[in-house]
Amino acid sequence: xxxxxxxxxxxxxxxxxxxxxxxxxxxxxxxxxxxxxxxxxxxxxxxxxxxxxxxxxxxxxxxxxxxxxxxxxxxxxxxxxxxxxxxxxxxxxxxxxxxxxxxxxxxxxxxxxxxxxxxxxxxxxxxxxxxxxxxxxxxxxxxxxxxxxxxxxxxxxxxxxxxxxxxxxxxxxxxxxxxxxxxxxxxxxxxxxxxxxxxxxxxxxxxxxxxxxxxxxxxxxxxxxxxxxxxxxxxxxxxxxxxxxxxxxxxxxxxxxxxxxxxxxxxxxxxxxxxxxxxxxxxxxxxxxxxxxxxxxxxxxxxxxxxxxxxxxxxxxxxxxxxxxxxxxxxxxxxxxxxxxxxxxxxxxxxxxxxxxxxxxxxxxxxxxxxxxxxxxxxxxxxxxxxxxxxxxxxxxxxxxxxxxxxxxxxxxxxxxxxxxxxxxxxxxxxxxxxxxxxxxxxxxxxxxxxxxxxx
Amino acid sequence: xxxxxxxxxxxxxxxxxxxxxxxxxxxxxxxxxxxxxxxxxxxxxxxxxxxxxxxxxxxxxxxxxxxxxxxxxxxxxxxxxxxxxxxxxxxxxxxxxxxxxxxxxxxxxxxxxxxxxxxxxxxxxxxxxxxxxxxxxxxxxxxxxxxxxxxxxxxxxxxxxxxxxxxxxxxxxxxxxxxxxxxxxxxxxxxxxxxxxxxxxxxxxxxxxxxxxxxxxxxxxxxxxxxxxxxxxxxxxxxxxxxxxxxxxxxxxxxxxxxxxxxxxxxxxxxxxxxxxxxxxxxxxxxxxxxxxxxxxxxxxxxxxxxxxxxxxxxxxxxxxxxxxxxxxxxxxxxxxxxxxxxxxxxxxxxxxxxxxxxxxxxxxxxxxxxxxxxxxxxxxxxxxxxxxxxxxxxxxxxxxxxxxxxxxxxxxxxxxxxxxxxxxxxxxxxxxxxxxxxxxxxxxxxxxxxxxxxx
DNA sequence: ATGTGGGCAAACAGCCGACAA
DNA sequence: TTGTCGGCTGTTTGCCCACAT
Numbered sequence: 040x041x042x043x044x045x046x047x048x049x050x051x052x053x054x055x056x057x058x059x060x061x062x063x064x065x066x067x068x069x070x071x072x073x074x075x076x077x078x079x080x081x082x083x084x085x086x087x088x089x090x091x092x093x094x095x096x097x098x099x100x101x102x103x104x105x106x107x108x109x110x111x112x113x114x115x116x117x118x119x120x121x122x123x124x125x126x127x128x129x130x131x132x133x134x135x136x137x138x139x140x141x142x143x144x145x146x147x148x149x150x151x152x153x154x155x156x157x158x159x160x161x162x163x164x165x166x167x168x169x170x171x172x173x174x175x176x177x178x179x180x181x182x183x184x185x186x187x188x189x190x191x192x193x194x195x196x197x198x199x200x201x202x203x204x205x206x207x208x209x210x211x212x213x214x215x216x217x218x219x220x221x222x223x224x225x226x227x228x229x230x231x232x233x234x235x236x237x238x239x240x241x242x243x244x245x246x247x248x249x250x251x252x253x254x255x256x257x258x259x260x261x262x263x264x265x266x267x268x269x270x271x272x273x274x275x276x277x278x279x280x281x282x283x284x285x286x287x288x289x290x291x292x293x294x295x296x297x298x299x300x301x302x303x304x305x306x307x308x309x310x311x312x313x314x315x316x317x318x319x320x321x322x323x324x325x326x327x328x329x330x331x332x333x334x335x336x337x338x339x340x341x342x343x344x345x346x347x348x349x350x351x352x353x354x355x356x357x358x359x360x361x362x363x364x365x366x367x368x369x370x371x372x373x374x375x376x377x378x379x380x381x382x383x384x385x386x387x388x389x390x391x392x393x394x395x396x397x398x399x400x401x402x403x404x405x406x407x408x409x410x411x412x413x414x415x416x417x418x419x420x421x422x423x424x425x426x427x428x429x430x431x432x433x434x435x436x437x438x439x440x441x442x443x444x445x446x447x448x449x450x451x452x453x454x455x456x457x458x459x460x461x462x463x464x465x466x467x468x469x470x471x472x473x474x475x476x477x478x479x480x481x482x483x484x485x486x487x488x489x490x491x492x493x494x495x
Numbered sequence: 496x497x498x499x500x501x502x503x504x505x506x507x508x509x510x511x512x513x514x515x516x517x518x519x520x521x522x523x524x525x526x527x528x529x530x531x532x533x534x535x536x537x538x539x540x541x542x543x544x545x546x547x548x549x550x551x552x553x554x555x556x557x558x559x560x561x562x563x564x565x566x567x568x569x570x571x572x573x574x575x576x577x578x579x580x581x582x583x584x585x586x587x588x589x590x591x592x593x594x595x596x597x598x599x600x601x602x603x604x605x606x607x608x609x610x611x612x613x614x615x616x617x618x619x620x621x622x623x624x625x626x627x628x629x630x631x632x633x634x635x636x637x638x639x640x641x642x643x644x645x646x647x648x649x650x651x652x653x654x655x656x657x658x659x660x661x662x663x664x665x666x667x668x669x670x671x672x673x674x675x676x677x678x679x680x681x682x683x684x685x686x687x688x689x690x691x692x693x694x695x696x697x698x699x700x701x702x703x704x705x706x707x708x709x710x711x712x713x714x715x716x717x718x719x720x721x722x723x724x725x726x727x728x729x730x731x732x733x734x735x736x737x738x739x740x741x742x743x744x745x746x747x748x749x750x751x752x753x754x755x756x757x758x759x760x761x762x763x764x765x766x767x768x769x770x771x772x773x774x775x776x777x778x779x780x781x782x783x784x785x786x787x788x789x790x791x792x793x794x795x796x797x798x799x800x801x802x803x804x805x806x807x808x809x810x811x812x813x814x815x816x817x818x819x820x821x822x823x824x825x826x827x828x829x830x831x832x833x834x835x836x837x838x839x840x841x842x843x844x845x846x847x848x849x850x851x852x853x854x855x856x857x858x859x860x861x862x863x864x865x866x867x868x869x870x871x872x873x874x875x876x877x878x879x880x881x882x883x884x885x886x887x888x889x890x891x892x893x894x895x896x897x898x899x900x901x902x903x904x905x906x907x908x909x910x911x912x913x914x915x916x917x918x919x920x921x922x923x924x925x926x927x928x929x930x931x932x933x934x935x936x937x938x939x940x941x942x943x944x945x946x947x948x949x950x951x
Numbered sequence: 952a953t954g955t956g957g958g959c960a961a962a963c964a965g966c967c968g969a970c971a972a
Numbered sequence: 973t974t975g976t977c978g979g980c981t982g983t984t985t986g987c988c989c990a991c992a993t
Binding site for chain 3: 631634
């Protein structure tokens, strides 16, 4: 009775039956989770970075070295549960890891148990909400192909055709919507029930909704907020210094006793990379800012991935590579770059760590940008043939306006595979948007002639 | 640029100019903070308890002993800032502590620098919100004496008398209310602006609002939620095991290097004490549950308080004592009990700790209840004369219903000094409420004859 | 194909005194 | 003294289409 009113821990966590497809859809296309039972590599240094990201506090005290804690621990993944924050619906995973003993460690390098599960659902759509979608004046405008693909078919003999949709979110809450096909020209709309959902989830223009239609004819829906982690305030519990002590001490203790420990992995805390381009259009200089989410800070990766990258891949300064990025519209793109150095990120505390040991330069960034660092397993070295700097990329986006999150002139397609979008900032103001905004249906983003032409 | 959108740390914390009176009013009458510069005693064990309370997770892994960490650290309090959670307005404090070196420790016991600041404001009122107060149908009914005491006087030549009130909350946000004196009979009301406040703070019936009128003729307002900590979900950042490692490692490191460390103190995470009574009324057995908030888990206390309690007070089993409690309506009450034992709470990990070393029995609880534990400095031993068990106390309250937080049949007075309230649960259902609900104006709670009669 | 806005009806918010506890 | 309610407006919500992109 001393814990009256404290039983708020995510109920879906207790049951452990959170919908995996939906979780992955919300986590994004780059996120894959190691398989339960497989061997993984855990990087305390990367874990530390995530704590910095989530507490928004750098460590400002002297944290001693933990001699028993190497920069990476080879572990057995005993348990993995997917969760979603009750307040914000932010997805995260809890993992139970057990460091292998020295004997097991040696054996670990022999069999390559590859095992990463990334069940991106097939029948789903993702739409970035417009001002109309989130206003109280109306409902939700469903992209036609999306509605046809993931909603149950309407009875078109009715006038107008309409039905009730029931969808479940990550917490297994039920949401009911009236789905109607009307208007001139005809279109799919969600009316009654939509605004309740918008206000309950506190959605604003720019956020995204995801609908999934699975094999069992069940409908699910999730949300992805527009790059602003909401919680970012564990405050009042533990100082960020103590948190860093905590993760190091927990890992060190587990390593020295070969016992299990738990970590939380939040795939939506990305490493942000910033690209800046200078191009010329309409005889006016254009500055193009591009902020991309790289692979999330994966501080637990499959052992096989680590072994392959560290022991079976030869990298050297000057070598060219490709790397996957998630765009603001949540599709995947590859960017190219060159390795400019290989060195310790923190040679004092974490000597000989492979975590972000590779300094890189991006083809598209100006020389003025500081070099970001990546880890070996994040990049795909190109050894076959050398490439000269590629033409300017297409997935451009200006940094999120710090104030209100309103959108103008944006276009997305209807199935999550968005087409390129270019927003320019420069002397000619927003005029450039018009000339670059297009729908590249059936055209490879890398090959779209119009944008390439406009950039050079 | 890698921290785009992450600057959400409480702005008032940066400036450090949060209104102290308001903070204390929200923290409650039992909370006092040590003075900056003074010497305090820090209990890692108590800190641990607060982490358990805020994460709602017991430690389920084996945490090793930290040999360099004694059960209590004598520290210098270098810095103390008051904060309020941006989302929930929950108050908390950050303290910077520096363990004294052995030489300083010895000296510490000589001069008794007493120093606890508890600036409970004088001109304030606290009202528990009714269903009418929080409904969208109307405004806020201001208790007459409260309005006269803390609101600027109305111009009664107007018909009806009305004015605009501007009050600031803990985040220095401005809230405007129309204050009007009307109705038949006449009463003070807050109308326009009130519902905006209620929905912005997500207040429900049972929560409390506090208005303060200070010497500079400024009006402040704060809230206190009805015993349900809202956040309780640091989740997704660090496992509770790691948090325990963290607080211990941080304190141990600071102790061994005599360096500073930071802690968060959340005064609203109380120790809940549960009292159960059995009485007879209307020929039906009545079970009366009483849940009280004890002194909060004060794991940082003034050194003088510690020295006095531990070295200058003689306690023994069988001794009677009094202890302060905060009631559901946020006034202070003393309850009496008897010391039933003195022993380590955790003799393995924290031998010879004074943290909750005193086992007690309460006069009002039945024998079936397990004995709670208190610390020496929380109680006030009675050495003058022995007392037999006091008549049943009056401040009764049934445990908060787990579901919706609705109130019925509650009465509070207008100045935070609430009068007794009795709610019964038993075979006769809620009928008992009627017979026990009263206003004891001018009657000492301990002496109210009607309730005493009804209980025995 | 789909975002926005005007028109309109129904629902809700919110101010008032009456009444009762 | 103050909590709740019925009565009564003014505002908002939310469904419909037209129109523009």
